[in-house]
Amino acid sequence: MRSVFLKIICVDLLLLSAVHAGTFTNNFSSSTPTGFTLNGGNRPAPNDTLIYPAIEGGILKLTYAENGETGSIVLDELDPGATNAGFTARFTVQIGGGSSTPADGWTLHFGSDIDSSSKFGEEGPGVPASGSGIDICFDTYDNGGGEAPAIDVKVNGVQVAHTPESVFFMLSDNFTNVFIQLNPNGTLNVSYKGQVIYTNLYLPGYAPVTGGRFAIGARTGGLNENNWFDDLGITTTVAGAPAAPTITAQTSRRARPSTNGLPSVSPSCRTARRRSTSSGSATTWP
Ligand SMILES: [Ca+2]
Numbered sequence: 001m002r003s004v005f006l007k008i009i010c011v012d013l014l015l016l017s018a019v020h021a022g023t024f025t026n027n028f029s030s031s032t033p034t035g036f037t038l039n040g041g042n043r044p045a046p047n048d049t050l051i052y053p054a055i056e057g058g059i060l061k062l063t064y065a066e067n068g069e070t071g072s073i074v075l076d077e078l079d080p081g082a083t084n085a086g087f088t089a090r091f092t093v094q095i096g097g098g099s100s101t102p103a104d105g106w107t108l109h110f111g112s113d114i115d116s117s118s119k120f121g122e123e124g125p126g127v128p129a130s131g132s133g134i135d136i137c138f139d140t141y142d143n144g145g146g147e148a149p150a151i152d153v154k155v156n157g158v159q160v161a162h163t164p165e166s167v168f169f170m171l172s173d174n175f176t177n178v179f180i181q182l183n184p185n186g187t188l189n190v191s192y193k194g195q196v197i198y199t200n201l202y203l204p205g206y207a208p209v210t211g212g213r214f215a216i217g218a219r220t221g222g223l224n225e226n227n228w229f230d231d232l233g234i235t236t237t238v239a240g241a242p243a244a245p246t247i248t249a250q251t252s253r254r255a256r257p258s259t260n261g262l263p264s265v266s267p268s269c270r271t272a273r274r275r276s277t278s279s280g281s282a283t284t285w286p
């Protein structure tokens with residue numbers, strides 16, 4: 001009888017640990033922003049009477065293939081004041097169509113460090129000491145040292161994972177799928193073009209974010225590319241009481257100290273890529 005009682009308690013704890021909460025979906029069929037704010041500026045001449053970002057033809061265009069643009073979409077808070085326990089983001093992107101060497105890329109950010117006026121590019125907003133957040137950075141241009149092209153992850157502004165890619169892989173002439181999922185145990189899954197980039201990625205320094213907002217920012221500089229988005233869907237879960245158990249380290253390896261004071265990520269838990277060299281047979285997330 002006692003063991004049955006304990007099992008019931010355990011099931012209850014799991015049910016209470018994460019509760020489905022906010023949802024955002026938009027296919028940008030309406031050019032009126034609803035539930036989000038667009039931050040950008042005027043496009044360069046000869047299009048300087050026009051602004052970016054813009055919703056045109058059912059597509060969200062954060063930047064055009066023009067130099068010197070930084071544009072963001074910032075969603076209204078999906079769970080005002082609540083502590084996030086995970087999310088799933090699905091959308092499509094079309095990147096490229098600009099200079100022969102494209103630049104600079106885009107980032108999905110979730111954090112408590114931004115407001116509706118925030119504007120940032122491929123490196124994310126940068127997180128002050130008073131805030132917290134995570135970035136999934138799709139950086140198309142190497143600013144030096146081979147930092148890109150790459151798909152990187154940051155926690156509180158600190159890079160915790162780096163996966164170099166070819167510029168060919170980073171760009172897409174047609175809308176292609178992005179899947180980003182923060183699990184209730186604080187690990188991250190990312191896939192792009194139907195191929196797994198990160199699975200169950202341990203995020204050193206991550207703590208559940210309270211009062212966070214979702215945003216996507218994109219940038220061009222002295223070189224450019226279109227950074228276009230569509231069919232944006234995000235669902236969240238919020239933390240219940242008691243808190244969900246959190247995986248803090250992989251049991252088979254000891255985390256090594258790193259120079260920034262955070263535990264480093266062992267290669268085996270940083271990435272588990274299933275890349276196919278052909279166009280078919282790629283591993284996909286559901
Ligand atoms: Ca659309």
Ligand SMILES: [Ca+2]
Pocket residue numbers: 104122139140141142143147148
């Ligand atoms: Ca870069």
